[in-house]
Amino acid sequence: QYDRVILATGASVPRDLKIPGRELTGVQFAVDYLTEATKDVLKHGKAATSKKLAGKHVVVIGGGDTGNDCIGSAIRQGAASVRQLEITPQLPLTRTDSNPWPEYPMTARTGYGQEEAAEALQTQVTYHGVSTTAFIGAERGQLIAIETVSVDQQFQPIPGTEQVIKADLVLLAMGFIGAETQLFDAFGVREVYDDYTTNNERVLVAGDAKRGPSLVIWGIREGRLAAEKVDQALRSLVYQ
Incomplete structure (x- = not known):
């Protein structure tokens, strides 16, 4: 009318990661996890969710504000470890000649979630130039680990850099497509x-x-x- x-x-619509094991329980879109975390706090208060991820190993795939929020939330929920993986190279600490003022500064920044995680865990949180190649599950379909490989400037795998990383929860924070x-x-x-x-x-x-x-x-x-x-x-x- x-x-x-x-x-x-x-x-x-969040960007997905269609690799083997995507259907496993424990692989979740970041926006869904953050929605649940916010609802829990609003319903039960901070204390009720502070140990929700106690003993769990969390991997956040992707950077940006959404990934940063996931890191901070996972730390507050008591995660045993939090690791952030970014496929892009680490940005320089200061402007390069190809990025002069007044262009937006393409320099490395540390988000509040990364700062909280580094302080709480006393270890490196963010790893650059890393691609996730598979999710690994147990017999009942629960995520237990991920497979990764380091990549070069063209995002091509570097032979001999394959790793298996323990993970109980993977949060996909790779942006949105439309x-x-x-x-x-x-x-x-x-x-x-x-x-x-x-x-x-x-x-x-x-x-x-x-x-x-x-x-x-x-x-x-x-x-x-x-x-x-x-x-x-x-x-x-x-x-x-």
């Missing part, structure tokens, strides 16, 4: 155009739902531009 609808649901399609399908949206319109003239799309994972400033800009597009369309209806 509405003349125009804007879909701005974000890019909430918007969920269920709502698009419900509105019959098959094509999204540059001006925020779609093949359904009454439906527009803006923000990460349109462009994929990006910065909040783009979401703000696109929200405004999509609203202007709606205003133009509705004015044309009024003056017809």
Whole structure:
């Protein structure tokens, strides 16, 4: 019954890691783990969840804010160990000549979760240039370890660097690939155009739902531009 609808649901589909053993219990998307952790705290308070991962070995695959949140949460839930694996090389501590001001500084940073883990465990937390090649499970389908290999600058495996790492919980924090399609399908949206319109003239799309994972400033800009597009369309209806 509405003349125009804007879909701005974000890019909430997480990037998966389709390797052997993906179906094992204990391999989980980071966003699902963080949702559960937040619900537990809201329902039971901090003390009720402080030992939820006691004795467990946790591996976080991927960096960024989501991975950092996973590290901090796992430490607070009493994990015996937390290891973060990133396939990309470690960034330099200071700007390089190819990254001058005012460009965004591509330099190494330590997140609050990494700091908490390093302090609590007194060991290295983040490992760069590492690719996970398989999840290893026990007879009943529970994760017990992962297989990894170091990679070069082109992300190619380096022979002789294979490792098996103990893991009871693996959290996939490798970013997001796009918007969920269920709502698009419900509105019959098959094509999204540059001006925020779609093949359904009454439906527009803006923000990460349109462009994929990006910065909040783009979401703000696109929200405004999509609203202007709606205003133009509705004015044309009024003056017809």
